[in-house]
Amino acid sequence: MPxxxxxAANYIARASLILGLLAPLIIGYGVAAITRSPANTKVQVxxxxxxxxxxxxxxxxxxxxxxxxxxxxxxxxxxxFPSTETCMSCHSQIWTNSPLLEPIRKSFETGTPIKWNKVNxxxxxxxxxxxxxxxxxxxxxxxxxxxQQQHITYKGNAFQMQWCLQCHRAPERxxxxxxxxxxxxxxxQVFNLYWKYxxxxxxxxxxxxxxxxxxxxxxxxxxxxxxxELLAKYGVKVQQLADCAVCHH
Amino acid sequence: xxxxxxxxxxxxxxxxxxxxxxTIGSMVLDGKRHKKNWYVMLGIAFMLLNGFMLAVGWLLxxxxxxxxxxxxxxxxxxxxxxxxxxxxxxxGTLISAILLLVRQQWRNSINRFAxxxxxxxxxxxxxxxxxxxxxxxxxxxxxxxxxxxxGLWPQFRSPLIWDVFAVTTYALVSILFWFVGLIPDxxxxxxxxxxxxxxxxxxxxxxxxxxxxxxxxxxEQAYLLLAGLSTPLVLSxxxxxxxxxxxxxxxGWNVTVFxxxxxxxxxxxxxxxxxxxxxxxxAWYGLKDMITMKHIDWMCxxxxxxxxxxxYGYFLEVFYAYYSANPAEISLAEWRFYGPxxxxxxxxxxxxxxxxxLLWVPKFRRNLPLVFIVCLFIxxxxxxxxxxxxxxxxxxxxxxxxxxxxxxxxxxxxxxxGTIGLFFFMMWLFIRFLPVxxxxxxxxxxxxxxxxxxKEAEEKQEAGVH
Numbered sequence: 001m002p003x004x005x006x007x008a009a010n011y012i013a014r015a016s017l018i019l020g021l022l023a024p025l026i027i028g029y030g031v032a033a034i035t036r037s038p039a040n041t042k043v044q045v046x047x048x049x050x051x052x053x054x055x056x057x058x059x060x061x062x063x064x065x066x067x068x069x070x071x072x073x074x075x076x077x078x079x080x081f082p083s084t085e086t087c088m089s090c091h092s093q094i095w096t097n098s099p100l101l102e103p104i105r106k107s108f109e110t111g112t113p114i115k116w117n118k119v120n121x122x123x124x125x126x127x128x129x130x131x132x133x134x135x136x137x138x139x140x141x142x143x144x145x146x147x148q149q150q151h152i153t154y155k156g157n158a159f160q161m162q163w164c165l166q167c168h169r170a171p172e173r174x175x176x177x178x179x180x181x182x183x184x185x186x187x188x189q190v191f192n193l194y195w196k197y198x199x200x201x202x203x204x205x206x207x208x209x210x211x212x213x214x215x216x217x218x219x220x221x222x223x224x225x226x227x228x229e230l231l232a233k234y235g236v237k238v239q240q241l242a243d244c245a246v247c248h249h
Numbered sequence: 250x251x252x253x254x255x256x257x258x259x260x261x262x263x264x265x266x267x268x269x270x271x272t273i274g275s276m277v278l279d280g281k282r283h284k285k286n287w288y289v290m291l292g293i294a295f296m297l298l299n300g301f302m303l304a305v306g307w308l309l310x311x312x313x314x315x316x317x318x319x320x321x322x323x324x325x326x327x328x329x330x331x332x333x334x335x336x337x338x339x340x341g342t343l344i345s346a347i348l349l350l351v352r353q354q355w356r357n358s359i360n361r362f363a364x365x366x367x368x369x370x371x372x373x374x375x376x377x378x379x380x381x382x383x384x385x386x387x388x389x390x391x392x393x394x395x396x397x398x399x400g401l402w403p404q405f406r407s408p409l410i411w412d413v414f415a416v417t418t419y420a421l422v423s424i425l426f427w428f429v430g431l432i433p434d435x436x437x438x439x440x441x442x443x444x445x446x447x448x449x450x451x452x453x454x455x456x457x458x459x460x461x462x463x464x465x466x467x468x469e470q471a472y473l474l475l476a477g478l479s480t481p482l483v484l485s486x487x488x489x490x491x492x493x494x495x496x497x498x499x500x501g502w503n504v505t506v507f508x509x510x511x512x513x514x515x516x517x518x519x520x521x522x523x524x525x526x527x528x529x530x531x532a533w534y535g536l537k538d539m540i541t542m543k544h545i546d547w548m549c550x551x552x553x554x555x556x557x558x559x560x561y562g563y564f565l566e567v568f569y570a571y572y573s574a575n576p577a578e579i580s581l582a583e584w585r586f587y588g589p590x591x592x593x594x595x596x597x598x599x600x601x602x603x604x605x606x607l608l609w610v611p612k613f614r615r616n617l618p619l620v621f622i623v624c625l626f627i628x629x630x631x632x633x634x635x636x637x638x639x640x641x642x643x644x645x646x647x648x649x650x651x652x653x654x655x656x657x658x659x660x661x662x663x664x665x666x667g668t669i670g671l672f673f674f675m676m677w678l679f680i681r682f683l684p685v686x687x688x689x690x691x692x693x694x695x696x697x698x699x700x701x702x703x704k705e706a707e708e709k710q711e712a713g714v715h
Contacts, residue, residue: 004439004452013457028395035398162400 036158044145046152047117050103053153060148063198065191066140073140074187077129081116084108119153120144127249136234137176137186138167139193145213148194156213166217168242172227173217175234176210186234253542255615258698259355262538266692269539273686274441276534283681286533294673301667304660305380313383317657322643326661327381329635330668332490333518334374335416336511336631339483340519341367342423345430346479349472354697355547357690358539362530362679363523364427369675370522371420373668378412380664408492415489419482426475432458433468433689487515494638500577501585501642504569510562514631517555517601520548521627526676528621530685539686542615549614552627556605559634563602577647584645585637589654594637600630 038045058064067073069082084107091101107114122128133143141147145156157163167174177189184192196203197211206223209215218224231238240246260269276282308315318325341363348356378392379385390397392413394405403410436458439451458464491511494502524545531540570582585594604626607613614620640655679685 004448010457032396158398160398162398165400 041155041158041160043155043158046154047119049117049152050114052100055147055150055153073130074134075131077131079130084114119155120159122159126247128247134190135187136236137189138174139176139190139210141210141213142174142215146211148211164247165242170217171236171238171241172224172231173219175227175230176206177230253615255542255546259541259543260538260691260695260698261541264538264695266695269691269695270437270688272535273684273688274438276680277438277682277684278442278447282534284533287677287681290673291677294670294677297666297670298674300663301671304663304667307660308380313381315658315660317655317661319653319655321646321651321653322640322655324643325640325655326657326665327377329632329639330665331374331377332635333632334370334668335490336487336515336518337522338367338370338374338519339487339515340523342479342483343516343519345426346476347483349476350480354694355544357694358686359523359527359544361430361687362526362685364423364430365679366522366526366676367423368427369672371416371423372675373672375416375420376668408489408496411489412493415486419486422475422479422482426479429471429475430687431683432456433460434684434687436460437688438684484512487512499642500575500581500646501638504566506562506565510559513555513558514634517552517559517627518631520552521624524548524620524624525628528617530680536686539691545617545620546614549608549620553605553608556601556627560602563598581642581645585641590641593633593641597630597633597637600626600633
């Protein structure tokens with residue numbers, strides 16, 4: 001009987017043995033990497049909007065408070081998008097002829113709201129509430145990234161559950177209060193940080209990190225202890241914070 | 250049909266190495282050996298399989314509401330069928346691993362198709378827990394622990410996650426064991442095959458086997474190692490399946506006899522299935538010289554022994570109920586005796602407790618149609634056992650207010666018969682495309698048998714001289 005396979009088959013067999021062992025690892029790692037990469041999460045990928053609105057210009061250069069536009073952030077689940085009237089409160093006076101603002105004027109005339117493209121969203125089975133996070137002193141930038149530096153708005157974090165749980169399982173690593181202003185409520189602390197930054201006050205390393213949107217929790221024993229005290233003061237029920245029903249109802 | 254008598258040897262008739270090779274090998278190489286029976290069986294199985302596909306399609310489209318499952322009966326046909334199939338899958342590894350380690354040579358002619366049976370039974374079993382989740386495409390992170398983006402891990406304290414590991418390990422080791430055992434036979438088929446495609450496929454699958462001393466040495470080592478690995482699995486898999494129930498506090502489940510009684514039940518059901526497939530196989534393909542009356546006799550005895558353990562388990566369940574003096578346990582036992590589903594309970598006692606007692610009688614063990622019917626009863630009985638344990642216990646609980654009756658739906662039945670279709674479809678394809686009996690082990694057995702006979706003849710001669 002002639003040979004069924006050519007001698008090269010031996011090498012192919014050996015190579016396929018090695019590849020067969022490596023393939024699950026490579027595929028597994030590849031899928032995991034893609035899932036976490038901006039290609040999937042869209043983190044730091046600017047999303048085009050009908051009007052090239054710049055957060056940097058409005059909040060940092062002009063010093064407008066977050067709540068001027070996101071009016072319901074302290075009291076509601078949704079932070080809220082500004083109505084056309086909110087934009088027009090200034091833009092009926094300044095840049096009235098700017099071609100970039102044409103959609104705003106048109107919207108104002110026709111009464112049709114502008115369709116902003118959503119940058120941050122969580123799935124429908126996640127019941128995220130802005131107000132509770134603000135009233136427990138979690139700064140906007142902790143989740144949304146450095147808002148005062150964003151021209152075209154992008155996602156600051158992936159909002160994958162693993163990421164939420166970092167804080168929900170150990171909130172003492174994240175909860176923050178300005179020691180110089182102990183009388184302030186946690187809600188005031190959130191926005192006071194921006195004002196301090198505007199005024200050019202001296203900021204701690206942690207405050208810089210929060211503003212830079214790169215604060216990932218502190219592991220120092222003192223900070224954790226202070227965090228635990230704050231949690232007790234704010235009445236955060238840590239033992240139930242990571243329960244399924246907290247976010248999934 | 251002439252009654253076959255019990256034989257002395259494990260290979261009967263005038264068999265030679267060539268005739269063994271031809272009888273078994275030609276089932277793969279010569280399509281003409283497969284007569285009408287094969288096509289009819291494959292056709293029936295294929296139709297049932299299509300029913301399964303339709304039922305699964307409807308299930309995925311509609312959700313698990315198309316099943317009869319309700320609250321509190323969250324487990325019903327899905328888990329009954331899972332446990333039933335896993336149980337059937339047990340005989341394969343028992344035959345191939347444990348009987349190998351204890352040097353029972355009669356395993357050689359039944360281990361191949363029993364192992365194939367194991368694989369297909371595990372395949373059928375695996376359908377259920379996945380579909381039972383309702384969304385099998387996200388079952389990965391429900392079942393397997395891996396660092397996912399949700400930061401979630403399965404509950405390691407739950408027997409359900411132990412079950413995932415037990416069953417996947419079992420499936421993996423069984424596939425390896427089966428495939429390693431096939432290699433020398435695949436090489437034989439490669440050499441005997443007359444067409445190019447057959448040669449290529451069998452050549453590829455036989456991994457360059459040339460039958461050298463080195464190859465045989467390594468083969469024996471690998472096979473023995475795998476046997477050692479799979480032996481504890483025979484006991485562990487169904488033990489852990491029984492933990493799914495016994496670890497809970499549901500009345501009727503929280504019984505310590507569950508693990509041994511489940512393992513015995515699995516072997517019981519597994520051997521019944523081996524015979525249900527083996528008996529027609531030997532009749533249709535002329536394998537009576539290899540799967541002999543002795544094999545059938547021994548398998549019947551194993552069924553009898555394991556059946557008695559199972560029957561003892563049923564007694565103990567009732568004993569525990571009353572001995573516990575727990576009102577919930579007692580009312581559950583009486584719900585089994587007198588409740589609306591009591592016919593299922595009594596049918597179970599008849600199928601698994603009474604009918605297998607026929608196998609005490611040697612004459613009945615040699616009556617093949619009767620053995621076949623007993624095996625059918627055992628298969629039904631084992632299914633009823635899981636029906637009694639699972640939905641019948643869940644329907645009635647501690648809180649009478651939450652009791653609710655359970656009715657299976659047409660989709661439940663279609664899926665159940667569908668997996669039977671899947672099982673036989675795979676089994677019949679296996680019979681067509683791979684050697685159903687281990688060819689080289691049969692030749693080895695024939696060699697040893699001839700050697701023994703020569704020795705005996707010599708001794709006789711010597712005795713005659715003196």
